[in-house]
Each structure stands twice: as structure tokens, then as C-alpha cells.
Amino acid sequence: MRAARLITMVLLLQSRPTMTGAELARRLEVSERTVARDVLALSEAGVPIYADRGRTGGYRLVGGYRTRLTGLGRTEAEALFLSGVPSALREMGLADAASAARLKVSAALLPELRDAAAGAAQRFHLDAPAWFREAEPPELLPAVADAVWDDRRLTARYRRGNTGTEAERDLEPYGLVLKAGVWYLAARVADGGEAGTDTGPDGAAADRRDFRVYRVDRFTAVASGEERFRRAEGFELPAFWEERAVEFARSILREQVVLSLTPAGARRLPHVTDRLAAQEALAAAGDADGQGRITVTLPVESSDVAYTQLLGLGPEAEVLAPAALRERFARAARELAERYGPYGPV
Numbered sequence: 001m002r003a004a005r006l007i008t009m010v011l012l013l014q015s016r017p018t019m020t021g022a023e024l025a026r027r028l029e030v031s032e033r034t035v036a037r038d039v040l041a042l043s044e045a046g047v048p049i050y051a052d053r054g055r056t057g058g059y060r061l062v063g064g065y066r067t068r069l070t071g072l073g074r075t076e077a078e079a080l081f082l083s084g085v086p087s088a089l090r091e092m093g094l095a096d097a098a099s100a101a102r103l104k105v106s107a108a109l110l111p112e113l114r115d116a117a118a119g120a121a122q123r124f125h126l127d128a129p130a131w132f133r134e135a136e137p138p139e140l141l142p143a144v145a146d147a148v149w150d151d152r153r154l155t156a157r158y159r160r161g162n163t164g165t166e167a168e169r170d171l172e173p174y175g176l177v178l179k180a181g182v183w184y185l186a187a188r189v190a191d192g193g194e195a196g197t198d199t200g201p202d203g204a205a206a207d208r209r210d211f212r213v214y215r216v217d218r219f220t221a222v223a224s225g226e227e228r229f230r231r232a233e234g235f236e237l238p239a240f241w242e243e244r245a246v247e248f249a250r251s252i253l254r255e256q257v258v259l260s261l262t263p264a265g266a267r268r269l270p271h272v273t274d275r276l277a278a279q280e281a282l283a284a285a286g287d288a289d290g291q292g293r294i295t296v297t298l299p300v301e302s303s304d305v306a307y308t309q310l311l312g313l314g315p316e317a318e319v320l321a322p323a324a325l326r327e328r329f330a331r332a333a334r335e336l337a338e339r340y341g342p343y344g345p346v
Contacts (some may be wrong), residue, residue, distance in 0.1 A: 006038055010047060013061045020058040031239050035227075035331065122216055138183055138217040141176075147224040148173045151231060153190055157221040158214055166220060172229040174211065175237035179245075183216040185241060190229070207338070211235075246276070253277055253299035257306050258321040265316030271313040295320070303328075 005028055012027060013019060021032040028035065039049050039059055048062040048286040079099045138144075147154045154171045177184045198292050210232075253274065260270065261267040266285075270278040298304040303325045310317055311332070319326045 002038075006042055008240075009035075009038055010061075016064075018052065018060040018111045019057040024059065026061065028287065036062060039046055109159070118178050136217075138219065140222050141183055141216055143224070144173060144216055144219070144220050144288045145176060147222075148176055148185075150223045151228045154187070154222055154224045154284055156214070156223075159220060171214075174231065174235060175236070175240075176216070177213075177241050185214045185216055186211055186244075187214060188212070188232070188236060195304045211240060214227045249274060249276065250299075251299045253300055255300050255306070255322075257300050257303075257325060259296050259298055259310070259318060260315075260318040260320055262294060262316045263288075263292050265313050266294060266296075268313055268316065270303045271294075273300065273306075 008028060019027075021035050024035045025032045028038075030038075039051065043049050048065050049059055050062045051057065051059055053090055084141065085232060094340040144154065144156075146152075152173075154173050156171055157166055158166045159166055169184075172190050173185055173187045175186045177186065194220070249256075249312065259265075259269075260261065277299045281298045282294075285294045285296045298306075300309075307325060307328055310319065319329050
């Protein structure tokens, strides 16, 4: 523990011209007294640390001293590529590794480039979780992430979303995806019991249809041993996720609604319902009528979902079919007219 702290102190001082005892104490999460003892220990070990006294003083390395202890470990290197997603790092238990990696990279840079990392962090930040929801990382996420990093087979129990029953699968965990604050695991079923044709452990090219997506927060138990799998050649997580996301979006659009839209309603439609479905519906629409309205056939998840979404268009949209949904909008319009109409006799 102390040895790691001493190395970190040297790297900090190597990346900055001077640091005060208070700054070092804050970065190392120790007291200033501990910082002073550590500086003494490093000095006795031959590291040329010099202490400047006074209000503008602090600790610094003398004579351009540079340590060779800047090599990145595998975990640190992998975590460095995720350093723009701090919430994801914390939830997977990699925040410390990413911090160490950034520090080592900073220490290895030329003095005139050491502000590059801070400059980027000041200008760009990725906030992955969705709005208006408490961030509750799945309890089993770190264990799943460990298996993903090490290509270790995973035995998992999970709740089925449609029935609530539990099932158990032996999985080959290929990758994790954080979408709108929800973690998903892309995995291939090791025994082929659910995922179609199994390509075996030889790493042969795999059809993406052999893979499944699981919500990590539905796992109730996970366990991994030392058995590793060989990743299928050609599997690319971003391409797989993009394909599955499109398939999922289309699969839930099981009903259709016929709408008459004003030009303003047509412009706003992609913002209140599924964007791709709205764009395709608008592209397939015929010519506008004499009032500039167009008629579109829009795929929707359900009448209830369509009602909630299309209310946002107000008078810019008229539901023509199905009849039950049209009557629901008509009823809502009557209630709104009564509520917002003039008070008393006209």
C-alpha cells in the first residue's frame, strides 16, 4: 500500500513542476503529516525531492529527475480507453485503474504537453445515464465485467422479462454496453441451448445471430471459474449492438396508426415517437392536400404508447385510424375544451 503511494507521489511530482503538501495529501487521500514522512522516505531512498518553504513553496523533483516506473499495466491501459465515461468506470470498479493510467501517461509526456489531458477534460464530457433516474449500478456488474475482461465463461441466473421466471445459462461474455443508464451484456450461450448453432471453442467466425443480449440488472447470480473461451473472429461489439438495437426498435412496433399531419406536425413527429419509424413513414407519405396536410401510416408499439406520444403534437396531428384511438383523442379533446373553455355563459 505504501509502496504504491510513494510511486504515485513521484509520478505526481514528475507531472507537475511543484505541488504543495495540501495538494499531495488531497490527491493521495492522506494527511499532510503522512506526505512529509513519505517525502523523507523517498529522499532517503535516493529520489531527489526538494521542499521549498514559504507561502509559494511546495515539493518538487530536482534536476529533471524522471522515474522509469511509467509502464501501463493491462488493466490500466484498458481502463484508459474508458476514461471519458467516469460513471461507467466507477460501476465496473475501474476508477482507480483509470486514474493510475492517466497519471502515468501524464508523467510520460513532455512538459509542454502535460496540460493536454486537463484541457480535454475541461471541454468534453460524456454523461451516459439517462435523465431523471437514480443511478443504481447492478450489484453483479463488477463480476460480469471481470469475466468480460478475462474472456472467462460465466454461469448466470437471470429473470426472464416477460414471465419473471428464472433460467440458468453458461455464457461466453463478449462485451458490455451502457445504453441510457442501463447495462447490457452481449454473450453467446456456451452450450448452444438458446443461441442457435454453436461454433465451438476454436474461435471460428460466428454468425451474430448466435449471440444474445441480457440486461445485467436481471442477473440474480453469476459465477465464473478459470475456464476461458476463444473469441470468435470478426465479432465487433459496436456493429453487433447497432444491428440489435435496430432489430429491437422494429420488433416492438407491432401496431399501426394512420395520421393526418400539418407541416408543423410532420416536422415534429420524429421528436415524439420512434425516429426511424417516423422518418420512414414520412418518406412514404403521398402528396399534401390543399391545406398542406399529409397522411402517414406510422408503426407504433401499442395504442397506449401512441396516445401518450402523439398527445405532444396537439392540433398538428389528427388520428384517422384505428377508430378506438381516434375516439380516445376525441374524448380528450372534449375534456380539454370543457376545462379550458370560457367560464360562464357565452
